Amino acid sequence: xKVARWTRTSKLFTGGxxxxxxxxxxxxLVFESDxxxxxxxxxxxxxxxxxxxALAGYGGLLSVGQQAFIGIGAxxxxxxxxxxxxxxxxxxxxxxLAGAISLPISxxxxxxxxxxxxxxxxxxxxxxxxxxxxxxNLGAGTGISLIQMNQYxxxxxxxxxxxxxxAFTAIFLVALFLLLRSPLGASLQAIRDDEDAARSLxxxxxxxxxxxFVLAGFGCGAAGVLIVANTLFIEPGSVFSVQWxxxxxxxxxxxxxxTFEGPIIGAILLFAIQTxxxxxxxxxxxxxxxxxxxxxxxxxxxxxxxxxxxxxLRLLPVGYRVVEAKGEERAA
Amino acid sequence: MTLLNAALQGVFLxxxxxxxACGLSIMFGVMRIINLAHGDIAVLGAYVVFVIVxxxxxxxxxxxxxxxxxxxxxxxxxxITLLERSLKAGILTPLLATFGLSIVIQNLLQLAFSPDVxxxxxSAGALTTSSWQLAGGLSVSALGLVVLVVAVLVFGALQxxxxxxxxxxxxxxxxxxxxxxxxxxxxxxxxxxxxxxMAVAIAALGGFFLAIxxxxxxxxxxxxxxxxxxxxxxxxxxxxxxxxxxGIALGVAQTLGAQVHPQFAVMAGHLLFLVVLIVRFGGGRxxxxxxx
Numbered sequence: 001x002k003v004a005r006w007t008r009t010s011k012l013f014t015g016g017x018x019x020x021x022x023x024x025x026x027x028x029l030v031f032e033s034d035x036x037x038x039x040x041x042x043x044x045x046x047x048x049x050x051x052x053x054a055l056a057g058y059g060g061l062l063s064v065g066q067q068a069f070i071g072i073g074a075x076x077x078x079x080x081x082x083x084x085x086x087x088x089x090x091x092x093x094x095x096x097l098a099g100a101i102s103l104p105i106s107x108x109x110x111x112x113x114x115x116x117x118x119x120x121x122x123x124x125x126x127x128x129x130x131x132x133x134x135x136x137n138l139g140a141g142t143g144i145s146l147i148q149m150n151q152y153x154x155x156x157x158x159x160x161x162x163x164x165x166x167a168f169t170a171i172f173l174v175a176l177f178l179l180l181r182s183p184l185g186a187s188l189q190a191i192r193d194d195e196d197a198a199r200s201l202x203x204x205x206x207x208x209x210x211x212x213f214v215l216a217g218f219g220c221g222a223a224g225v226l227i228v229a230n231t232l233f234i235e236p237g238s239v240f241s242v243q244w245x246x247x248x249x250x251x252x253x254x255x256x257x258x259t260f261e262g263p264i265i266g267a268i269l270l271f272a273i274q275t276x277x278x279x280x281x282x283x284x285x286x287x288x289x290x291x292x293x294x295x296x297x298x299x300x301x302x303x304x305x306x307x308x309x310x311x312x313l314r315l316l317p318v319g320y321r322v323v324e325a326k327g328e329e330r331a332a
Numbered sequence: 333m334t335l336l337n338a339a340l341q342g343v344f345l346x347x348x349x350x351x352x353a354c355g356l357s358i359m360f361g362v363m364r365i366i367n368l369a370h371g372d373i374a375v376l377g378a379y380v381v382f383v384i385v386x387x388x389x390x391x392x393x394x395x396x397x398x399x400x401x402x403x404x405x406x407x408x409x410x411x412i413t414l415l416e417r418s419l420k421a422g423i424l425t426p427l428l429a430t431f432g433l434s435i436v437i438q439n440l441l442q443l444a445f446s447p448d449v450x451x452x453x454x455s456a457g458a459l460t461t462s463s464w465q466l467a468g469g470l471s472v473s474a475l476g477l478v479v480l481v482v483a484v485l486v487f488g489a490l491q492x493x494x495x496x497x498x499x500x501x502x503x504x505x506x507x508x509x510x511x512x513x514x515x516x517x518x519x520x521x522x523x524x525x526x527x528x529x530m531a532v533a534i535a536a537l538g539g540f541f542l543a544i545x546x547x548x549x550x551x552x553x554x555x556x557x558x559x560x561x562x563x564x565x566x567x568x569x570x571x572x573x574x575x576x577x578x579g580i581a582l583g584v585a586q587t588l589g590a591q592v593h594p595q596f597a598v599m600a601g602h603l604l605f606l607v608v609l610i611v612r613f614g615g616g617r618x619x620x621x622x623x624x
Contacts, residue, residue: 062424064368064431108606111613114423115366116569119561120609123602126558130599242554246435249428282439289439293432296425297417 005181005317013315024166028159036158040230042271043165044223045251047172049263049270051219052248054176057258058188059212060195062114065121066220067244068105068128072098073224074234075138081148082137088160090148091225095168098221099214106213110206122242129240143235146228161229168222175215177260180318188212189318192258250288253295256302260318265304337470338587344476346563346583347483348545350576352538352556353563354486355531357575360564362507362527363419365426369434370535371557375550376437377403377536378452378543379445385455392456396540400533407532411525419524434553441550452543460544479541486534487576494572503527562605568612 028036048066055061076094081087105124112120133141149157179185188208190198199205228234251270256262270288277284299306356370367373380402384395418429453460456475463473494500505513506523514520542548542556559582567578582601589600 056424060424062427108610108613112609115360115368115427115561116565116609116613118368118427119366119558120606123558123562123605127599127602127606130595130602134593134595246431249431253428282442285439286436286443289432289435291432293414293429293436296428296432297414297421300421300425 007317010315010317014317021166021170025163028162033155033158036162037230038275040158040162040165040226041274042267043162043169044226044230045247045267045271046264047165047169047219047223047226048244048248049251049255049267050169050173050176051216051223052245053252053255053257053259053263054212054219055216056252057263058180058192059209060191061110061209061213062118063121063216064118064242064245064249065123065125066216066248067240067242068121068125069098069102069217069220070224070227070244071125071128071132071236071240072101073221073226074228074239075132075224076221077225077228078138078144078146078234081146087146087148087151087229088164091164091229094225095218095222098224099218102214102217102221103210105217106210110209110213122245125240125242129236132236132240139235141236143233143237145233149229149232161226164229165226168226172215172219172222173264177318179211179215180260184208184211185318246285246288246292250292252302253292254302256304256306256308257300259302259304259308261308261315262302262304266302334469335588335591336468338591339584340470340472341476342584342587343580344473344480344583345587346580347476347480347576348538348541348579349559349563349582350483350579351479351486351534351541353560353567353575353579354490354572355533355535355538356557356560357564357567357570357572358490358527358531358534361570361572362503363415363524365415365419366430366561367415367531368427368430368557369437369553370430370531370560371555372434372437372441372553373406373532374535374539374542374556374560375548375553376406376441377532377539378450378548379441380536381540381543382445382450382452385452392452392540392544395455396537399536399540403533403536404529407529408525410532411528412521415528416521416524434557438551438553445550447550449547449549450543451547452540453545456544475545479545482537482541483576483579486537487572490572499523499526559601562601565612566605566608 024039027039048070052063052066055063055066073094076097077087077090080090080093083090085093109117109120109124132138138144152160180188187198187203190201190203191205191208195205224239227239247270251266252263253266254269255264255266273284273288295302301309352371352374355373356367359365359367359370377399380399381392381395384390384398385392388395388398390398414429414433415426418426459474459478463471465471494504502513502518502523503526505516505518506520510520513523538556538560539548542552563579563582564575565578566581567574567576582604585604586597586601590597592600
């Protein structure tokens with residue numbers, strides 16, 4: 001009997017993922033800019049889902065206030081661009097800003113448990129929204145455009161933004177993948193499975209949670225940057241909206257909380273739903289809310305978690321499995 | 333003197349927040365869960381009253397009396413269908429399930445009614461318009477006074493209920509230790525269901541006050557939830573009278589904040605909430621250490 005991480009399927013699939021990334025990178029060369037814009041939206045959803053899952057799935061931190069960092073990323077971009085920084089450099093700076101701000105927030109927020117953390121984060125997002133509304137330079141309540149993007153020809157702008165989205169998504173997913181596979185990742189998965197047991201075995205739970213919180217701060221900031229780069233206009237009412245949290249919760253719960261692949265599947269699913277029901281509207285949101293609640297109650301491991309459990313399938317392996325001598329496999 | 337008057341108005345406003353927060357506090361006290369759909373349930377209560385007023389043409393108060401049994405049943409059903417299952421599934425599931433419920437209620441209200449703002453101020457009679465001017469620039473509105481008196485009565489009645497009645501004892505025992513309560517023959521499922529029914533009924537009272545003192549629309553709920561939760565935390569989670577005081581502290585913070593800048597009102601409440609969280613959970617020291 002031995003312990004293995006890779007199976008043939010997971011090797012093939014992980015290799016395939018790299019291929020998919022390369023193929024995606026070629027999309028702006030082939031397709032119209034409206035396709036590119038839509039796929040940028042998909043990248044944003046994947047990024048958001050992965051970050052929310054990092055918090056809730058591995059850290060047990062249920063936040064309904066990650067829109068705080070989305071807002072910092074989006075408004076940070078506008079702010080730096082207004083200071084005369086090249087827009088795409090401003091986007092990098094704004095991402096770093098969101099990550100930097102998440103550190104002091106973590107000092108206080110991570111002291112809170114369950115509902116206190118969830119609503120505490122929400123209030124932090126509300127406070128940031130009010131600060132923006134009070135600032136005329138950021139367009140106050142009526143919103144602001146990223147006019148500096150006019151310097152690029154629209155097709156090129158759309159392509160640059162897509163590549164940035166692809167790069168951000170790849171960087172954060174790979175970072176999370178490597179993090180979860182490192183010895184650190186083993187302790188994160190231990191926290192996911194049983195926080196008290198992990199603590200009693202000497203896992204430094206608080207430090208691990210801080211790591212995830214800051215990663216999610218960077219990642220959600222990057223998503224906010226991409227939102228303003230993709231739509232070119234933001235207003236506090238939408239960018240700081242709790243609806244972002246609703247989307248993140250839907251994607252992760254349906255895809256599979258605490259699995260690596262699940263949130264990506266959830267994001268693709270939400271993207272498909274959004275492109276089908278372009279009208280949006282209340283019925284669509286009723287469906288999203290009801291589905292999320294149903295999954296939380298009836299299928300807590302989500303679609304992917306259930307598939308994984310039933311079939312013993314691992315595509316992007318972050319855990320280990322015990323391989324029986326005869327070659328029979330059992331999930332670890 | 334305007335400051336003193338602002339503080340007085342804050343007390344009236346805070347009594348409203350305390351009523352909103354009361355149900356949240358009951359559910360946390362008995363079941364240790366926070367219902368993220370609490371604000372939307374309050375708004376739903378306001379719409380039930382609104383429908384009765386529109387169709388029966390009665391005054392808002394009679395309509396509220398008629399709406400109350402509906403809300404009690406709704407709370408009971410909510411517990412046995414949704415919350416009971418989520419309670420068994422761990423600490424995060426109730427939050428996830430009630431967050432989903434919150435989105436569902438908001439959007440069903442959007443579908444059933446228009447997204448337009450509504451108010452029941454007009455059908456509440458002279459109560460919403462009369463006020464008295466006291467010496468020193470203080471002003472007391474009839475509505476503010478009624479909300480304050482009702483708030484104190486609600487909390488007082490709840491105290492008596494928990495201290496003196498049999499089902500009140502059962503509720504306290506279950507809150508203390510549900511398994512031990514089961515051992516002495518208490519049906520915790522039924523106790524939980526009655527607690528939620530009470531919480532939803534009182535939330536509807538909060539929604540009713542919202543509707544007669546200002547305006548509401550299908551998406552008013554999340555704001556009411558945040559204010560209610562802030563009141564519960566400021567007053568100390570798990571303490572009933574604390575929630576009344578917490579609500580009043582929040583109201584006073586908001587009206588005093590509005591004296592600085594009209595848009596600073598809500599902000600002042602949020603800041604008070606965050607400061608209380610920092611002080612209570614010792615994050616303050618960590619923040620100071622990092623700043624040094």
